Amino acid sequence: MAHTNSNIAAETLILAGIRGPAIFRVPFVRRRIRVNLTYKIAALAGVAAVLSGPAYAADPIRIALFGFAADNAFTLASLEGLKEAAKEAGDVEIELFDGAFDADRQFNQIQDAVASGRFNGMLILPMGYSSAVPAAEEAIKAGIKFGSLEYPLGPDPTTTDKFQVMGMTTFVGYNVGSIGLRLAEATVEACQGRDPCKVALLVGSRSAAQDVPKIEAFNKHIAEHPSIKLVSTQDTLWGRELGLKVTQDVLQSNPDLDVITSFADQAAAGAEVALTGAGMNVGGEGIQLIGLGATQTAVAAIRQGRWYGTYVELPYMEGYLGGKNIIAAMRGQEFEPIIDLETRSPVGAAIATKTNLNAHPDWSSKWDG
Structure with missing residues (x-):
């Protein structure tokens, strides 16, 4: 969120x-x-x-x-x-x-x-x-x-x-632990063919109640893949401006970054600005971006092939x-009484990717930020 x-x-x-x-x-x-x-x-x-x-x-x-x-x-x-x-x-x-x-x-x-x-x-x-x-x-x-x-x-x-x-x-x-796991699974997929694969994790706040279980689930799954190196975890307060700033800082010590996974599409959007500003390629053979929220901005970026995916929130x-x-x-x-919306994703999966978005061309996000 x-x-x-x-x-x-x-x-x-x-x-x-x-x-x-x-x-x-x-x-x-x-x-x-x-x-x-x-x-x-x-x-x-x-x-x-x-x-x-x-x-x-x-x-x-x-x-x-x-x-x-x-x-x-x-x-x-x-x-x-x-x-x-x-x-x-x-x-x-x-x-x-x-x-x-x-x-x-x-x-x-x-x-x-x-x-x-x-x-x-x-x-x-x-x-x-x-x-x-x-x-x-x-x-x-x-x-x-x-x-x-x-x-x-x-x-x-x-x-x-x-x-x-x-x-x-x-x-x-949503189950917040499941959110962290799904983002980790998407990160593993985005790392395919890259060994080692250097990953930066942008969270909202490492002390926030909603982020702690996500971080734990994410780190646990990533630890099962020795070829993936989590080189940095940064707080962004779920925002674009801090997403941009912390990504600039991370790139100073990790210019060979492979994947950035964010707990907010807004912070991922800021990260993209930092990457392009540094002359780095985003998407394709370049750095992969994964967000959370399925905002209109994120969905458009995924359809265009710039981002790898985003966790679908509704x-x-x-x-x-x-x-x-x-x-x-x-x-x-x-x-x-109880509805777990992860099971009702309009694209048929917890993570929206270019593949499943192409399979659902009529779906569009109802929010942005």
Whole structure:
């Protein structure tokens, strides 16, 4: 998962109404302090159901989305998916809370939202696996349907086949250990025919909760291949600028680098700038780049043969499926509580490569950063 910022402008929501379309403009605020964004979505079919029978409760479903940050591309893609689920269901309100990449702030936001009594559904993009658990338990105790996106809540981020917090409604996301393993497997493939094969690993942060299990899984698999030499591991904070800078530094001592594997497409994009700036070839017989996220930038680079691959993340689908599950739970409908999105890759594999992208020419990424 990449923590990056995107420019945000006023967004137009076109909502179907009985007398024709009504346009609501909801301004986004760039500042990170006290930003709550509310979207009330009433689809025509939903309005009809409210008027014609008891299928819907008298009060609408109100879902709080606790995001990484209000101006974060991953959060906004998840929000778009959640909005689509709400539009399909009808009579659903959504409110986005700006976590500002602060676990304590996110914890307090959940507690305050529970105390407000305004929400009957909550979804979180957790800043930490365990830090939000007590607040989530408060929400569940209050009768709120609670779900986690991207990462599971609980002490073990590699456990995704069962809930670690009693009473959770849904989890839609990934096993972080599997992410590290898949990236390592892709690195081994990219090293084929190169002995030795020198690899640099660009992580978000070696101390970040979401990166530690990835690093462990990556290093364990790479260690099984003696021809591969991991020459450097660098923090990039999942960003383009640091990705560029640390790659420049790595090249000073390792000009014969073979592969750069990154825990964020954004950092990989920065690495590519550093490589081309140093006059080095990227792709083909040159240095291989592997990212994480399947952003539009990464997918385009892979299709063009510049990058080797990227781990496929689907933030839009996280919000969409998580929202559908919360809504289904509140309406007494059947749903799949736990969804491991690695098994639902639109290109048929965890890592998008030129080969499997060519086999799925109509697929396109729904996010960038």
